[in-house]
Amino acid sequence: MSEKDRAPVARTVLQQCLHARLQVKPAGEKSEAQFVQVSSQLYPVTQLLNHPHGLMLLPPGFTIKMVSFKHDIDRGMVIHICFFKGATDDILPKMVSTLLNLRLCEAESGKMVSVLELPGSLLIVPQATLGGKAKGRVMQYHNNINKEDGLRLYGSFVSLCEKEVAPAAAEAGVKVKHGTYGNRQVLSLDTNGPYTHLMEF
């Protein structure tokens, strides 16, 4: 089956940014607090810092990894990404190559260049809602890939992006940041024109 005959298995929405910030919240968490990761569990910073003993009380065997979940990039591109049923690992190299080499960004000169040419940073945001289809007034997500496969594909996609951006990262200080699959993503975006593009694969 030729590529054009099959239904898309991945959808991306691309936005240019001057600055973008992503904060990951555990599902259902309402507060705006920042989070640090304590081993595999999440505690609000305030809960840790305000402990009455002045120390962080941790279950035995836990080690503290002070990982801030606030991910910032400056100039570059935000990639909102969603995989559909039928997506496999073999689509990833072409996806990454296409997204990073397409002339989607405006250089200082006004010329359109790719994010690698800019060079710009990447903020990758897993966005399951992109797979939604309206049925009456309700959005349904039946065509989205299952969580396990989606998590694996997302991880591989991020790794491939990091590998492609690595040479520019060393030279120009650009970076690849990404959200956490399956969690609520809290995004702030400053643009100089969002230049929103849709690319399906």
Add this chain to the structure above:
Amino acid sequence: MSEKDRAPVARTVLQQCLHARLQVKPAGEKSEAQFVQVSSQLYPVTQLLNHPHGLMLLPPGFTIKMVSFKHDIDRGMVIHICFFKGATDDILPKMVSTLLNLRLCEAESGKMVSVLELPGSLLIVPQATLGGKAKGRVMQYHNNINKEDGLRLYGSFVSLCEKEVAPAAAEAGVKVKHGTYGNRQVLSLDTNGPYTHLMEF
């Protein structure tokens, strides 16, 4: 021809926001300055205010409309919109009704509701880049509607949205803001999870 048989004539990308701000810049203008509209011409605020005579020097016959081009909304939905060749006015009522009544927003309770039910504000952003198709490394926009028809459809779309939102606007203080068709749109977005959706018509 049934609706499902034809190619889409309009594409929208929808993002939820806690706050969104849009600034319109004339094409090619690089500075970050705010703008006011002086009749049909645009001058940077600084250029007007720093005039050596302390007065704004205007060509004869011009009237000053001190319209700020900074458009803010608080909680609500950003609609990025692009019309394709073949789009006509008769698609607009269904588009507006669908977008405003689909349950795309998360209420305080966690329940998904429409932007009218929330009730939330709208920020409508004309986004020609959404019509892009990749050819090699270059994005092409051959399928986009011509500027005259696009401008008319965009204007009507905004008017219909304003009409639909009017009852909630009076009661709950929500509003409809929009960008200027054909100009660069400078968007800043704060989300509580962008919940990016794609809807085509």
